[in-house]
Amino acid sequence: MPALKLPALSRAAGSVRLPGSKSISNRMLLLAALAQGSTEIHNLLDSDDTRVMLTALEKLGVGVTALGDDIWRVEGCGGAFPVKDADLFMGNAGTAIRPLTAALALSGGAYRLSGVARMHERPIGDLVDGLRQIGADVRYTGESGFPPLAIHPANVAVAAPIRLRGDVSSQFLTALLMALPLTGEAAVIEMTTELISRPYVEITLNLMARFGVEVRRDNWQRFTIAGGQRYQSPGQLYVEGDASAASYFLAAGAIGGGPVRVEGVGKDSIQGDVRFADALEEMGATVTWGERHIEVSAPSSGKLKAFDLDLNHIPDAAMTLAVTALFADGPCRLRNIASWRVKETDRISAMATELRKLGATVEEGADYIAVTCPRNGIPGMQSPPAPIFCTDVAIDTYDDHRMAMCFSLAALSGVPVTINDPQCVNKTFPGYFDALAEIAAPVIAIDGPSASGKGTVAERVAATLGYHYLDSGSLYRLVALAAIRANTALDDEVAVAALAGGLPASFEGGRILLAGDDVSDAIRSEEISAGASKVAALPAVRSALLARQRAYRRFPGLVADGRDMASVVFPDAMAKVFLTASAEARAERRYKQLIAKEMPANMHALLQDLQDRDARDAQRSVAPLRQCDDAELVDTTQLDIEAAVATVMAHVRRSQLPSGIR
Ligand code: DC
Numbered sequence: 001m002p003a004l005k006l007p008a009l010s011r012a013a014g015s016v017r018l019p020g021s022k023s024i025s026n027r028m029l030l031l032a033a034l035a036q037g038s039t040e041i042h043n044l045l046d047s048d049d050t051r052v053m054l055t056a057l058e059k060l061g062v063g064v065t066a067l068g069d070d071i072w073r074v075e076g077c078g079g080a081f082p083v084k085d086a087d088l089f090m091g092n093a094g095t096a097i098r099p100l101t102a103a104l105a106l107s108g109g110a111y112r113l114s115g116v117a118r119m120h121e122r123p124i125g126d127l128v129d130g131l132r133q134i135g136a137d138v139r140y141t142g143e144s145g146f147p148p149l150a151i152h153p154a155n156v157a158v159a160a161p162i163r164l165r166g167d168v169s170s171q172f173l174t175a176l177l178m179a180l181p182l183t184g185e186a187a188v189i190e191m192t193t194e195l196i197s198r199p200y201v202e203i204t205l206n207l208m209a210r211f212g213v214e215v216r217r218d219n220w221q222r223f224t225i226a227g228g229q230r231y232q233s234p235g236q237l238y239v240e241g242d243a244s245a246a247s248y249f250l251a252a253g254a255i256g257g258g259p260v261r262v263e264g265v266g267k268d269s270i271q272g273d274v275r276f277a278d279a280l281e282e283m284g285a286t287v288t289w290g291e292r293h294i295e296v297s298a299p300s301s302g303k304l305k306a307f308d309l310d311l312n313h314i315p316d317a318a319m320t321l322a323v324t325a326l327f328a329d330g331p332c333r334l335r336n337i338a339s340w341r342v343k344e345t346d347r348i349s350a351m352a353t354e355l356r357k358l359g360a361t362v363e364e365g366a367d368y369i370a371v372t373c374p375r376n377g378i379p380g381m382q383s384p385p386a387p388i389f390c391t392d393v394a395i396d397t398y399d400d401h402r403m404a405m406c407f408s409l410a411a412l413s414g415v416p417v418t419i420n421d422p423q424c425v426n427k428t429f430p431g432y433f434d435a436l437a438e439i440a441a442p443v444i445a446i447d448g449p450s451a452s453g454k455g456t457v458a459e460r461v462a463a464t465l466g467y468h469y470l471d472s473g474s475l476y477r478l479v480a481l482a483a484i485r486a487n488t489a490l491d492d493e494v495a496v497a498a499l500a501g502g503l504p505a506s507f508e509g510g511r512i513l514l515a516g517d518d519v520s521d522a523i524r525s526e527e528i529s530a531g532a533s534k535v536a537a538l539p540a541v542r543s544a545l546l547a548r549q550r551a552y553r554r555f556p557g558l559v560a561d562g563r564d565m566a567s568v569v570f571p572d573a574m575a576k577v578f579l580t581a582s583a584e585a586r587a588e589r590r591y592k593q594l595i596a597k598e599m600p601a602n603m604h605a606l607l608q609d610l611q612d613r614d615a616r617d618a619q620r621s622v623a624p625l626r627q628c629d630d631a632e633l634v635d636t637t638q639l640d641i642e643a644a645v646a647t648v649m650a651h652v653r654r655s656q657l658p659s660g661i662r
Contacts, residue, residue, distance in 0.1 A: 003394060004422040004433060006411040007442060007556040010656075012256030013572040014439040014550070015293075016249045018241030018264035020045035020070065021271055022428045023203055025239050026053045026095040030178060031211045032074035033062040033081075034103060037233030039074050043264075044239055046070060048427045049093040056088045056100060076233050079182045084109035090147070092116045092344055092399070092427070097147060098127060098171040102179035104151050105136035112141070114148035118399060121146060122342055126165040127172040130189070134158050161188035161222075166195035169339060174204040177223060181213045186227035195220045196339055197315050199272020206270045210234050241265045243273035245429050247320040248405045250277055250296040252440060254285035254304060255327045256412045257572075258297035260439055266292040276317035282307055283328060306330030315339050316402060322351050323406045325371040326360055326389070326413065338367035344427070345398035354403065358410055358417075359390040394418040401427040408436055438550055442467075442557040443572075444652055445565035448579035449614050449625060450529070451586035453636050453644055457579060458561035460645045461652065465559070470552040472562030472569070473532065475545050477523035478505045478514055480531030490534045497540035503548070521597075526609065533613045536563070537620040564623035566631050575655035576631035577648050583610055585637045 025045040030053065032039035044050060046069070054064055054072070061082030063075030081104070090097040090113055097113055101124065104111045114120070125145035128138045137154035140146065158180070166173055173189065180187040195201065198220055205215050212232040216224040241264020253260030265274055267289040277294050281287045283306075284299035298304070306328040311318035318334055325332035340347035348369055352362040359374035374389055395407040395417060401424050411417040425432040444461060448454045455471055462469035479500045480490065488495045504515040512520045522528065535541050542564075549569045552558055560569065566576040581589075587607040594601035617625040627633060632651045636644045 001421070001423040004419045005556075006408055006417045006419060008414045008416050008656075009256065009411045009440045009442070010414055010574060011572050012249075012252035012260055012412060012440040013258055015261040015263060016435050016439060018245055018262050019047070019429055019431070020239035020264075021242040022047065022049055022244070023095060023200060023271065024207065025050045026093070027099070027174075027178070027204060027207050028237055028239060029053045029057060029064075029072075029074060030099050030103065031207055031231055032076055032233060032237075033057045033060075033064075034079055034178075034182065035076035035211050035231035035233040036078045037076050037235075038063075039076065039233040040067065040236045041072050041074065042236065042238045043070050043241075044072050045242065045428065047430055048091060049095060052089070052091045052093040053096045053100075056090070056096060059083065059086050059088060076231070079230065081107050081109065084153075085111070087112045087114075090115040090119060092119050094122065094169070094171055094343075098124065098169070098175040099178050101127060101138065101149060101151070102131060102175035103182065105131045105138050105154075106156050106179050106182045108153045109151070110153060111151040112148065113151070116399075118344065119147055123168055124149070124172075126168055127175055130162050130164045130172065130176050133160075133162050134183075134187075156183055158183055158185040158187045161190045163190050163192050165193045166191045167193040167338075168196075168342060170195060170197035170200045173201055173223070177201075177204055177215060177225070178208065180225050181208075181229050181231060184228060184230070187225045189223045191221050196312055197272075199275070199313055202272065203270055210237065240269055240271070242428065243269055243271035243276070244316040244402075245405075245432070246294065247273065247276045247317040248409065248432070248436070249439065250280060250287075250294060251320050251324045251409055252412060252436070253296035254280045254283065254298055255324065255409060256298070256440060258286075259295050260297075261293050261295040263293045266290050266294060273314050273317040275314050276320065279307065279309060279311070279314075279321055280324070282309070283324070304328045306332050308333040308335070310336045312336040315343075319347060319351065319402045319406050320409070322355065322369060322371055323409050326355070326358065326373040326410065328373060331370060331372040333368060333370045335368045337369070341366075344400035345403070347400065347402070350396075350398045350400065350403055351406075354395050354407060357390065357393045357395065358413075389413045389415050391415045392418075394420055397421050397424050399424050401425045401429065405429065405432055408433070412440065434554065437554045441553050441555050442574040442656070443553055443565075443570040444557070444559045444575045444577070444648075445570050445573040445631070446559065446561040446577045446579055446648065447563055447565050447567075447625070447627075447631065448561075449586065449617065450610055451590045452579045452581050453589065453641065454561045454579040456641055457636075457644050457648055458559045460641070461648055462559035464645070464649060465557060465652075467557040467559050468552060468554050470549060470558060470560040470562075472545075472549055472560060472565065474512055474523060475500075475503070475505070475548065476532040476536045476541075477528050478503055478512070478519070479535050479541060479545070480528050481519060481523055482514060483535060484528075484531060490531055491538075493538045493540050496535050496538060497544045500535075500541045500544035503545075529613065530609070533616050537616060537622075539622045542568075542622055563617055563625045566628040567626070568623045575652045576628055577634055577651060578627035578631040579634045579636060579644070579648070581635060581637040583607060583614065586610055
């Protein structure tokens with residue numbers, strides 16, 4: 001996939017529905033596979049790392065069935081994988097290889113586990129040492145201490161406490177904890193070092209409990225599993241949103257004004273990474289917590305404060321803070337993050353290299369990174385800052401999804417940023433850049449009455465800038481046509497809204513299709529114009545179309561025309577224009593269009609129709625047609641199309657200046 005050139009961004013606001021948590025998804029899949037009974041898992045993350053786990057379980061003879069886009073049924077094998085000999089490819093998924101190694105080592109079969117080249121550089125020795133203490137036969141087939149591994153059948157017996165290191169990765173403890181109940185025996189694990197990334201172990205304990213296995217924890221030092229416990233399926237489970245993925249959007253809200261809301265994690269989350277929001281709060285951002293959402297806005301001062309934090313408890317989300325540090329008012333220090341060095345890449349080194357490309361001064365140590373942003377100390381700077389990061393920077397991503405997601409935030413400094421190999425986000429978040437675009441891609445909103453020329457102007461502005469184009473009126477027209485074709489009364493709000501919610505419409509190369517039928521001309525008839533104005537007055541219809549309209553917001557940007565683009569659909573649009581013309585001038589334009597298409601036209605009737613529609617659009621209770629306070633008025637009565645486009649473009653160029661120097 002080619003590099004992704006992110007445009008200069010100036011604002012971020014809106015809401016994002018998070019994909020399911022990776023950590024929870026892969027743990028639930030394995031526990032469901034090991035349990036007795038079948039488990040239905042909802043909101044399972046669909047990404048490279050969960051595919052690795054699903055494929056491995058299938059190869060091991062576990063029944064896994066997709067019941068919907070993000071719903072899977074797993075037939076538990078009651079602790080004994082049906083397939084006793086298999087080669088398993090683990091990609092670069094740490095959440096798959098570590099727990100599977102432990103479970104397979106206690107399963108009495110012969111298995112070979114390997115991964116991508118980087119996986120073979122990621123340590124697993126502490127886990128293997130732990131497993132060997134109870135008689136498991138796990139051998140290195142490459143370099144000692146690293147995958148690939150060969151597991152042979154062995155007689156496992158748990159007697160003395162298992163002594164385990166916890167200072168390289170908490171996943172070794174997670175893996176042992178999840179596997180030990182397979183022996184049916186009582187087991188004790190004693191940590192021989194400090195345990196890092198503790199919140200991830202908490203996720204493990206929480207999920208094991210949901211499958212009926214209790215672990216006694218003494219101070220993060222000793223873990224005791226009583227004998228005779230077996231995993232039992234709880235039936236149905238729901239994966240909460242990914243809290244690490246949430247960090248990018250929450251940071252975008254703190255940097256780009258906000259409010260940005262993430263939906264899918266909230267105050268009752270079992271993921272430690274939600275504590276990332278506390279770090280943003282320390283930087284001065286405003287954070288609000290709901291049951292299932294978190295919302296962040298920039299500090300009212302506009303400035304994010306510098307920080308010096310121990311981030312051992314949120315190692316993944318901490319990467320997001322390293323890039324957020326670029327926007328802080330002083331030098332920032334991220335401490336106690338040694339585990340970064342053994343993740344998808346050496347994240348301390350990769351982060352330092354790429355931050356320097358943007359002009360930051362970076363100091364790195366074995367377990368810390370200190371970041372001083374390039375514009376530090378420039379007085380009076382607002383957030384988002386003026387474009388004084390280095391421009392034309394291409395960020396390398398090291399096959400590390402988090403590098404790509406983190407550095408996308410640098411574009412909020414008001415300079416374009418290129419992300420090399422952006423597809424690496426597929427590891428945990430295939431739709432990441434689309435989700436970011438929905439809160440941050442520049443939008444030019446062009447509203448105005450019928451026949452003001454806004455459609456033509458908007459299309460040309462979009463073509464000039466290379467932006468996407470949304471003709472929102474056509475959606476209301478399509479709803480009216482669909483309702484008429486379905487014999488639905490245009491004032492039956494519930495029925496028309498249902499049609500709008502599932503509208504089978506698509507836009508292909510200038511043609512508008514409804515259920516595959518080309519209706520480009522049909523939706524322009526006077527009957528449909530009047531019908532569209534009627535259905536557009538129904539609140540339920542408007543809300544049914546809202547998400548659909550917002551999904552058009554993509555990189556590099558969007559020009560959207562309609563009636564409420566600036567007021568309701570894209571209230572944070574970068575540039576807002578209210579395009580109008582006298583009713584007489586608009587009626588005359590419509591008359592000429594109809595005659596050109598050899599359609600019947602009557603000047604007097606057209607004028608009357610226009611005035612009726614203007615009145616209906618302006619007087620309705622929801623999203624009435626009106627000029628927003630922050631919209632530029634462009635009256636095209638005396639302007640031809642070229643002049644109207646030039647006037648709008650001039651306004652857009654003025655608005656594109658980053659807010660810090662506006
Ligand atoms: O822009 P247009 O003439 O194609 O719009 C058709 C109808 O849809 C018009 O009566 C107003 C309504 N509309 C709306 O209410 N909100 C929008 N964003 C776009 C159109």
